Amino acid sequence: MSVSLARYFLHLGVSSKTASTRTRSYGFLLLTPKTARRTTAAIHTDKPQKPSREELLVVVGGGAAGVYGAIRAKNVAPNLNVLVIEKGKLLSKVKVSGGGRCNVTNGHCADNLVLADHYPRGYKELRGSFFNMHGPVDTMSWFVDHGVELKTEDDGRVFPVTDSSSSVIDCLISEAKCKGVSLHTGKVVTCASASASGKFLLKVEKRSLNFVELVEADYVLIASGSSQQGHSLAVQLGHSIVDPVPSLFTFKIEDSQLTELTGVTFSKVIVKLKLENVQRNIPQLTQVGPMLVTHWGLSGPAILRLSAWGARHLYSSGYKGKLIVDFVPDLHIGDLKSMLSQQKNRFAKQKVLNSCPTELRLVKRFWKYILDREGLVGDTLWASVSNNSLISIAHILKHCTFEVKGKGQFKDEFVTAGGIPLSEIHLNTMESKIQPNLFFAGEVLNVDGVTGGFNFQNAWSGGYIAGSSIGRLAGNANLEGAM
């Protein structure tokens, strides 16, 4: 802990008994910045005394949104004391993100309206000022300016050229330290309240040591991701929570023959999700893109996008539904039927399994799967395939139906839909509409994006806007204090 910030903490006990006893009366034991200044004055005799009153921002959560927001606040208001409290390790999700490479943002969405459409929760609200204030281009510039070289892949995903998330983590931590942000790990903010004077009182616990600390803060930024503890703090401060449900997951399909195709990829399919509890046609429940067969079902960008747009409906249907896949989306069914007829005529004496129409560009294993679904043995000669069978094969390729039986775990990316409703936040400042000087950023909000760097972009944008707003408020307070 830096010397100058140690004064904001009051250690209330070292045994669980003591801690819990003292906690009840913590209001009396509070060490305020004002009284603390006197206790630490001697330490700073070689430094000029600051003329203004000192203010404290506490950031709950040392993830992407919290650390980025903390750096920004300190940049705008260098005299503001900024304390990040993280219960685990700093930036732990950044570490594992993008398969360890960290897909920082997306470089293919120059238009903010197009960008906003990548957020199943937030697409309406984020069309406004949000990305104008700090969008993907600003994020990329920020990292490049701070020494992280980036590259944009063909699909728009942006990664550090090192292909290592450590580059992003090292940059953020060193910038935070360099700016004077105080980073505390292994501590949980467990309670929050606001006093009539507008200050916040936060209870901070270090469970392993049964330690309880109290902090009085002028500003609070809750950037606690999808954690329940973060939601609970928001509720204590007067906010409501949209129930959290998972987003970005694979579909579990029980089909032993499909399992044999594990690892087969399709560069472009159209997938359509039909759920019993959804009668109306929701355009986003149809997606186009790559798909992958996994050992227990279907995955890939098209499926993950479906899971995100259908997250709430899927949750309420118990993750059961029908998935209809068009494996040859660029071919009209009529053309497909003619193609199969021509194949029959040209290769009449060949076995169906060995002569799949090359235009379809299907791997043999998958062609066998289609023939099996039609009940055709691979040794059958094309000449013996009935016209009805040809029509049926065309239908299977265009409307292949799978029963979704559940939700899988996708290891590369996983986010939570739900959190603090955007209607309770001023999106141009990220300040609460309910509690002044309280701010939110990142996944704690009811915002989540599809895969491709959109979730981090929400964290960077929200953190930056919140940090800027807090910095401005603190800067003004400083000026007033100096007058």
Ligand SMILES: Cc1cc2nc3c(=O)[nH]c(=O)nc-3n(C[C@H](O)[C@H](O)[C@H](O)COP(=O)(O)OP(=O)(O)OC[C@H]3O[C@@H](n4cnc5c(N)ncnc54)[C@H](O)[C@@H]3O)c2cc1C
């Ligand atoms: C495996 C995986 C891979 C991913 N890959 C990508 C990717 O490549 N690109 C992309 O855009 N998105 C990716 N995501 C999503 C992305 O990681 C999140 O959307 C993003 O991390 C959200 O940032 P955040 O700062 O809001 O929350 P988090 O990163 O979750 O940070 C919140 C922090 O707050 C701490 N915290 C919570 N409550 C408290 C409390 N009460 N007191 C103290 N600390 C607390 C938590 O420990 C946590 O460290 C991935 C997610 C996963 C799980």
